[in-house]
Amino acid sequence: MPTPVTPTVRIIGRPHLDRDELNRYLTEVGAQGWASQRTHFNDAQDVVEVAGRTCYRSWAPRLNPNVTRVRNDSDEYLGNIVAHRHGSVMEHAQYTFILQDVSRVFTHEWVRHRQGVAISQESLRYVRLVDLPFWFPEWAQNDAELVRRGHDVLTALEEFQEWMADHFQLDAPGVSFHEKKAKTSFMRRFAPEGLATVLVWSANIRTIRHVIETRTDEGAEEEVRLVANQIGELMAIETPALFDDYVITDGGAWTTQHRKV
Structure with missing residues (x-):
């Protein structure tokens, strides 16, 4: 499950x-x-x-x-x-964040912001999958049929991950790490992009402001907006004098008259 x-x-x-x-x-x-x-x-x-x-x-x-x-x-x-x-x-002021249980859908978009940042992501070439943690947004959780079918798909993929590990005998004595890495890299190809992962993300305040402005926009991807909003809320507490110019719209976008500082 x-x-x-x-x-x-x-x-x-x-x-x-x-x-x-x-x-x-x-x-x-x-x-x-x-x-x-x-x-x-x-x-x-x-x-x-x-x-x-x-x-x-x-x-x-x-x-x-x-x-x-x-x-x-x-x-x-x-x-x-x-x-x-x-x-x-x-x-000159840089923060480091752990972005936990974000999907690979999220990371594919988030890593497009490269100026003024450092990024380290959990590697599924090395980390063998056992379960497939997954985020269902609130609107999806309210669709019982969607959730049931989604769980069925994920459960089947989890079982296939377990079967492959056993089939390749990855836990047998004497299996080299090189072989484990090669097989694990193959196995990750059967993981969904929505799989939850972990990202360490460092950015300076100028970049953080830019990311919050662009990634809480109502046209941004849903999970990206969720994470960007959390970062904004944390930074408004950490450095209020550098974030108190923002106004949050009814739609959740962080807006300011001082864009692109």
């Missing part, structure tokens, strides 16, 4: 600032006041702000003779970066 699953997103990596080294740098350039006046810390937002202020030496008035006035509030400063589409400084 196939295992029902739901695509899930987890953050497993986020930016970390070495504040001792940063403070040494700020002291050297006469900007130690920037650090001392801060009341809260957010490493992802702070690294973006550090990158932005470094570009103009805008830590305080007159450090750059051309700058007579600066924004002291970090949220206001970052909001101005978003509004003026200075997206390059967002590329």
Whole structure:
């Protein structure tokens, strides 16, 4: 019997600032006041702000003779970066996600976003299938006949996977890993594209914004929209100053007047 699953997103990596080294740098350039006046810390937002202020030496008035006035509030400063589409400084802040129980239908589309990302996917050349976990969207779950027939197909494919493993004697003593790999690679050809898998996905904030904007659009594929929305919700908590310009439509699309930052 196939295992029902739901695509899930987890953050497993986020930016970390070495504040001792940063403070040494700020002291050297006469900007130690920037650090001392801060009341809260957010490493992802702070690294973006550090990158932005470094570009103009805008830590305080007159450090750059051309700058007579600066924004002291970090949220206001970052909001101005978003509004003026200075997206390059967002590329310094990268997050790593586990996308669990996403289908290979999903991954075929998701890996089209390559700029500013790193991708590692569970390999079915090496990982032998036993069961075939599968996601049925809510509308499909409400169709009893569809679910029954789908389960029948998946159960037959699971049984065929088990039969092939036994037929090839993959668990017999002395079978080399090379042979197991070759047979496992063949066996995966009988797995459906809807099979649930795992993707490790790293992206910088500029790329994450772009992906959320394009992949929550009402014309995007259903599972892709589900995952993109989860990433958006997590990032709105992680870095609110860099995502609070979004409005979510009734259809679930994340929209902003600052597209393509």
